[in-house]
Amino acid sequence: MSPDPISSRAADPRFLGCEHSAPEAVPHGAVAVIGIPAATPYASGRAHSETAPAAIRSASATQANKLTHYDFDLGGPLLPDGGRLFDCGDLAFDAGDLPGNRARIAAAYRMLLARGAAPLLLGGDDSVQIPALAAFAERGEITILQVDAHIDWREEVEGERFGLSSTMRRASELDGVRTIVQVGARGTGSARPSDVAEARAAGAQLIDMSILRARGMAPAIEAVPPGRPVVVCFDVDGFDPSVVPAVLGRTPGGLTYGDVVTLLNGVAGRAPIIGFNIVEFVPEADIDGLGARTVCRLAMLGAGLLARGAAC
Numbered sequence: 001m002s003p004d005p006i007s008s009r010a011a012d013p014r015f016l017g018c019e020h021s022a023p024e025a026v027p028h029g030a031v032a033v034i035g036i037p038a039a040t041p042y043a044s045g046r047a048h049s050e051t052a053p054a055a056i057r058s059a060s061a062t063q064a065n066k067l068t069h070y071d072f073d074l075g076g077p078l079l080p081d082g083g084r085l086f087d088c089g090d091l092a093f094d095a096g097d098l099p100g101n102r103a104r105i106a107a108a109y110r111m112l113l114a115r116g117a118a119p120l121l122l123g124g125d126d127s128v129q130i131p132a133l134a135a136f137a138e139r140g141e142i143t144i145l146q147v148d149a150h151i152d153w154r155e156e157v158e159g160e161r162f163g164l165s166s167t168m169r170r171a172s173e174l175d176g177v178r179t180i181v182q183v184g185a186r187g188t189g190s191a192r193p194s195d196v197a198e199a200r201a202a203g204a205q206l207i208d209m210s211i212l213r214a215r216g217m218a219p220a221i222e223a224v225p226p227g228r229p230v231v232v233c234f235d236v237d238g239f240d241p242s243v244v245p246a247v248l249g250r251t252p253g254g255l256t257y258g259d260v261v262t263l264l265n266g267v268a269g270r271a272p273i274i275g276f277n278i279v280e281f282v283p284e285a286d287i288d289g290l291g292a293r294t295v296c297r298l299a300m301l302g303a304g305l306l307a308r309g310a311a312c
């Protein structure tokens with residue numbers, strides 16, 4: 001019996017000008033770009049990153065003819081020999097059916113992972129990750145590397161348990177999630193002292209900005225267990241707002257792009273990266289396309305590291 005097709009809408013332009021593929025047709029070992037504009041916005045909020053997948057793809061257009069060029073952030077071409085990249089387009093979002101959005105995301109991820117693809121998620125607000133992480137955790141043990149200004153450990157907000165402030169708590173409840181390394185927290189967000197205490201009690205390793213400022217990226221890299229597959233959960237507010245101003249709340253004191261290159265290459269040297277999620281980019285809050293260029297570079301790094309992880 002063949003599985004039901006995942007309804008996704010082809011994107012134009014496609015990420016880095018690559019070929020389109022339906023999720024149910026992505027070849028084994030390929031990097032599969034999937035746009036997910038929203039999942040579970042709060043009643044008082046909106047789908048604030050809905051335009052982000054298209055904005056990242058547009059920003060990638062200037063890089064499309066450089067796919068075979070040497071990328072100094074990756075130490076080689078974006079795709080290693082034999083590496084393949086496809087764009088699966090965007091999943092639909094229905095503001096009137098939040099459980100349906102989550103079910104659609106989980107189904108798309110189950111499909112991609114069953115086919116042996118390495119998904120590059122272009123979000124979307126942070127809530128889109130919750131069903132995607134569940135699909136990873138069903139298949140085996142993973143480490144989560146979260147980069148974010150916030151720890152996202154709220155039990156609920158406005159009665160909603162699957163919103164953007166609860167992603168890491170929901171992830172911690174999944175059997176397959178063995179380690180959560182959380183990098184870049186700073187300032188104030190939704191976390192109360194009890195959330196921080198409960199995150200630590202649950203075993204989350206909180207490598208906040210004060211640790212990184214004192215010791216560089218090494219503590220974050222060394223917190224990732226060698227060998228076990230890693231899913232990167234990257235909220236772009238982890239970047240300093242001078243690098244990516246295009247976020248809901250600009251919190252000073254974040255990571256530089258160079259910090260992120262060091263961190264991700266260091267992690268990729270310890271364990272294969274099998275999933276890469278980029279969330280919380282808000283193009284309407286950008287300044288002169290600065291954030292879009294940096295987030296596009298992050299997506300390129302993600303694609304390159306996924307292609308290398310798939311080859312492990």
Ligand SMILES: [Mn+2]
Nearest residue numbers: 149150235237
């Ligand atoms: Mn955040």
